[in-house]
Amino acid sequence: MAHTGTSEFISGSSVTAGEIREIREREKREMRGLNDRLAAYIEQVRFLEAQNRKLNHDLERLTKGKHAPGIRMMYEKEIAQSQAIIADAKRDYGNTEKEVRGLTADLTDIRNRYDAAVKARNLGNEDDLIVKLCDLQAQICMTKRRNAVIDEECKxxxxxxxxxxxxxxxxxxxxxxxxxxRMNYEHQAQALIEECKLIASSNNVKLDKYKYQDTTEENRAIFRQGLLEAIAEIRKLYDEDTSKFRSEMESWYSKQVIEIRTSSRLAADASTTKEKVKQLRSQLTEMRTNLANLEGRNHILEKLIQDLNYQIEDESRVTMAHLSEKDDEIRAVRAQCQAITVELEKLIIEKVNLDAEISKYRQLLEGEENRTHGR
Known part of the structure; x- marks a missing residue:
């Protein structure tokens, strides 16, 4: 809308300057015509004055000689013709004077129109520039506010x-x-598993060994046969040996029970370690999931910041382009106003020169008329 109003103002100023230029050209043509007519009139008057002086000289010279009456008539006729020419010149002077008065009125009208046009142009131009300046300031404030909000959001x-x-x-x-x-626990668990496997293998070997060495039933059968053969003789010895063997077997079985309980405790510790490893693995999986979620959120935030930076750059470029366009329009309007002012100043100078030239021509015509009347 501001650009359209500026174009209409420039076109209106161009039309006014065109009209003034046309009027000036027309006045120049009329002044050239008047100058030509005045020059012809002055040349004719000077010619007639020279001819009159020559005729007076001839008249004086001839009055002293012969044929004076015929020559007098001839010169009187020439004088009548000269007076007729002077009368025509006076009529032309009167017409020229009327045209000069008409041109003076036209110049006064043009001067008034010019003053009115200058006042209207100055008022309209100042209002338009004030409106444009207010719009630009409002846009700049809005852009700064938006940039401040975006900067705060970015921060x-x-x-x-x-x-x-x-x-x-x-x-x-x-x-x-x-x-x-987790790696330490895995190494520890692996070491414990290997140790449990070694203990289990050792226990299995020992159990197999003891299994093959366990001959209790056979010994009892032998003892029964011996007792049946020599129960009286070795009863006492048999009781002592039986007690000793029983104590040894009880001690061996106790050791085996203790070893089996120890191996069971180690197996329980290994299962506990496995549970801990499973828990650590689940925690590791959960941490990886949270890490992936955080990385995705960080990527989204980085993309949002990048989009906001692009938006800020685009809005800054649009604002700078808009401001540059407004500055170009203001410079164009100022240049147009300056050109119109210079042209109007030239017109005023030419008008003053034209007024001076008309006054000078009027003085010349009045001087010639006074001199003609004096004669």
Whole structure:
């Protein structure tokens, strides 16, 4: 809308300047015609004065000689013709004077129109420039406010991003720590499993050995046969040996029970270690999931910040282009006003020169008329 109003103002100023230029050209043509007519009139008057002086000289010379009456008649006739020519010149002078008065009135009218046009142009131009300046200031304030809001949002997002980055770094450190602990636990569990396997293998070997060495039933059969053959002789010895063997067997069985209980405790510790490993693995999986979620959220926030930066750059470019366009329009309007002012000043100078030239021509015509009347 501002650009359209500026175009209409420029076109209106161009039409006014065109009309003034046309009037000036017309006045120049009329003045050239008047100058030509005045020059012809002055030349004719001078010619007639020279001819009159010559005729007076001839008249004086001839009055002293012969044929004076005929020559007098001839010169009187010439004088009548000259007076007729002078009368025509006076009529032309009167017409010229009327045209000069008409041109003076036209110049006064043009001057008034010019003053009115200058006042209207100055008022309209100042109002348009004030309106444009207000619009530009409002747009600049709105753009600055939007940029401030966007900067605050960017700062908030950057602070949140830094917090997320610190949280992510802390989670990564925790993850690395948990990974090291898990690896240590796995190594410990593997060592315990290997140790349990060795203990179980050793116990199996021992059990197989004891299984093959366990000949209690055979010994009892032998003892029964011996007792049947020599029950009286070795009863006492048999009781002592039986007691000793029973104590030894009880001690051996106790040791075996203790070893079996110890191996069961180790197996329970291994199962506990496996449960801990499973828990650590589940925690590791959960940490990886949280890390992936945080990385995805961080990626979304980075993309949002990038989009906001692009939007800020686009709005800044549009604002700068709009301001540059407004500055170009203001410079164009100022240049047009300057050109119109220069042209109007030239017209005023030419008008003053024209008034001076008309006054000079009027003085010349009045001087010639006074001199003609004096004669």
């Amino acid at each position: 908030r997002i950057r602070a949140e991003n830094l917090k997320l980055s610190s949280d992510l770094a802390a989670q990564r450190q925790m993850l690395e720590k948990e990974s090291l602990q």
